[in-house]
Each structure stands twice: as structure tokens, then as C-alpha cells.
Amino acid sequence: MKFTKMHALGNNYIYVSTFETTLPTDVALPQLASVVSDVRRGIGADGLILIEPSQVADVQMRIFNADGSEAETCGNGLRCVAKYAYEHQLVVASQFTIETKGGIVSARVHVQPNGHVNLVTMDMGVPRLGATSVHYAGKAADGDDVALTIGDDVWRGTVVNIGNPHFVTLVDAVDDEVVTQIGPRIESHADFPERINAEFIAVLNEREIDFRVYERGSGVTFACGTGACAAVAAAVSKGVVASRATVHLLGGDLEIEQLSDGHILMTGEAVQVADGEFVWPLG
Numbered sequence: 001m002k003f004t005k006m007h008a009l010g011n012n013y014i015y016v017s018t019f020e021t022t023l024p025t026d027v028a029l030p031q032l033a034s035v036v037s038d039v040r041r042g043i044g045a046d047g048l049i050l051i052e053p054s055q056v057a058d059v060q061m062r063i064f065n066a067d068g069s070e071a072e073t074c075g076n077g078l079r080c081v082a083k084y085a086y087e088h089q090l091v092v093a094s095q096f097t098i099e100t101k102g103g104i105v106s107a108r109v110h111v112q113p114n115g116h117v118n119l120v121t122m123d124m125g126v127p128r129l130g131a132t133s134v135h136y137a138g139k140a141a142d143g144d145d146v147a148l149t150i151g152d153d154v155w156r157g158t159v160v161n162i163g164n165p166h167f168v169t170l171v172d173a174v175d176d177e178v179v180t181q182i183g184p185r186i187e188s189h190a191d192f193p194e195r196i197n198a199e200f201i202a203v204l205n206e207r208e209i210d211f212r213v214y215e216r217g218s219g220v221t222f223a224c225g226t227g228a229c230a231a232v233a234a235a236v237s238k239g240v241v242a243s244r245a246t247v248h249l250l251g252g253d254l255e256i257e258q259l260s261d262g263h264i265l266m267t268g269e270a271v272q273v274a275d276g277e278f279v280w281p282l283g
């Protein structure tokens with residue numbers, strides 16, 4: 001199985017294009033994803049992303065987290081898929097559509113004079129806010145926010161669905177220890193039976209947000225594109241940031257803009273790391 005490793009702000013995945021290679025037939029995709037993601041016994045990544053033909057868009061993306069669970073979408077993954085699709089001539093125009101399990105989104109690649117793409121703008125569609133936008137089994141919904149009891153504390157956050165589900169909580173300052181301790185408890189809280197991505201955001205001013213994430217199925221990652229979009233959507237809805245903001249993630253910055261029609265644009269890097277061939281079965 002041929003693969004390409006790419007990252008976007010350090011959020012790294014193993015990309016396999018079924019336009020150009022075949023997947024092993026004797027292993028289920030969730031298992032393949034957890035094996036390739038394992039940094040000691042596999043390649044090492046936050047998950048596996050498939051680039052496939054689509055009946056309804058120009059290409060299709062499927063994303064599996066490091067634990068093998070399949071997610072609906074992935075913002076950083078979409079930018080890398082867009083770069084790959086353009087550079088491998090799976091598409092001809094610089095603007096095209098990508099099908100995900102969370103809906104069809106559109107990509108605009110910023111093409112350099114040498115034909116390479118390092119920057120991509122995604123139109124991620126219109127986010128849905130509130131408990132009804134995700135599978136929520138709790139009783140403490142209040143507008144777009146829900147309250148989660150974790151130990152002796154109550155964590156309040158805005159629920160956002162931007163193809164996949166997010167719980168965005170406002171904090172005074174981001175704290176990596178809090179992310180490691182509280183993140184997994186939000187991710188697998190009983191009120192979210194399908195689990196949820198947990199974002200901790202501190203609003204620095206009306207154009208800047210500090211951001212940390214504990215991702216469903218992958219844990220702490222350097223960046224989460226959909227999470228950054230969800231953070232801006234939540235912050236805009238609360239009136240604490242302007243419609244355009246820079247999100248500072250552990251791995252770098254994303255520019256996020258919410259247009260007047262509600263669509264969220266995300267602009268950021270997409271970087272190729274390596275091409276390789278994965279041997280299956282191992283050993």
C-alpha cells in the first residue's frame with residue numbers, strides 16, 4: 001500500500017489514495033488505521049485518511065482517528081487532501097469539491113509559480129450550534145451551551161457541529177495540563193454517546209484566540225481544523241470575537257472567517273512529509 005504522510009500545523013495523517021494504490025483486503029479499515037498510527041509498531045500519525053473517487057464531488061475523503069474510529073470530517077485533513085488532489089492531478093481546477101461523511105465542502109488551493117500548493121482555503125459550510133446538532137443524551141442544555149458535570153466541577157461549553165461534533169469551552173488562559181486531564185473526560189462524557197472533540201479556548205482580543213484541543217479518538221493533537229472553525233463559530237455567536245480571527249494552535253496559526261451567510265472559511269498550511277510503501281501483514 002503506497003502512502004503519503006502529510007501534516008498541517010503538526011496534525012499529521014497517513015494518506016492513501018485509492019486512485020493510485022490498493023488497500024489490503026484482509027484487514028478492516030479501523031484496524032489498519034490504528035496499526036499505521038502507532039508510532040512504535042507502525043508509521044506514526046494522528047490517524048489514517050483515504051482519498052477516494054466520489055459520485056457527488058470531485059474527490060472523497062474518509063478519516064479514521066488513531067484509535068480506529070471513523071470521523072465525519074477533518075479540517076486539517078481536508079487541506080492536505082486538497083493539496084494532494086491538485087498536485088497529483090486528480091482535479092484540474094484550483095477550486096473543487098470534496099465529499100466527506102459530514103457533507104460536501106469546497107477547497108481553493110493557492111498555487112505557487114512552481115505548481116506546488118502550501119496553502120489552502122476551505123469553505124467548511126455553515127456550522128450548526130447547540131445540543132440538538134449532535135447526539136446529546138444530557139439534560140443540562142441552555143441555548144447553544146451545555147453543562148457537563150466532571151467530578152466536583154461543572155464545565156460549560158458551546159456545542160458546535162461543523163460536520164463533526166465539538167464542545168467549545170471558554171477559559172481565561174489555555175493550560176496544557178487541564179487539556180490532558182479534563183479533555184478525555186469531556187470526550188467520553190456520558191452526555192455525548194458518540195464522544196466529542198473538546199476545545200479549550202481563551203479569547204485574547206476580538207481578532208485572536210488561543211486554542212488547545214483534546215480530539216475524539218486521537219487525544220491531544222497539535223491542531224484541529226474543524227475545532228478552530230467551531231471555536232470561532234462559538235466565539236462569534238457569543239459576540240466575543242469579530243467575524244474574522246486568527247486561531248493560535250499548538251502547531252501554528254489558522255485564519256478563520258465567518259461570512260455573512262454563515263459559511264466558515266479556514267485558511268492554513270498543508271505540508272507533505274514523505275512518500276512510502278506500507279507492508280501488510282507486518283513481520
Ligand SMILES: N[C@@H](CCC[C@H](N)C(=O)O)C(=O)O
Pocket residue numbers: 011063065070071072073074075076077164165197215216217218221223224225226227
Ligand atoms: N484533526 C481533525 C479532526 C479529526 C476528527 C476528529 N478527531 C473527530 O473524531 O471528529 C481536524 O483537523 O479537524
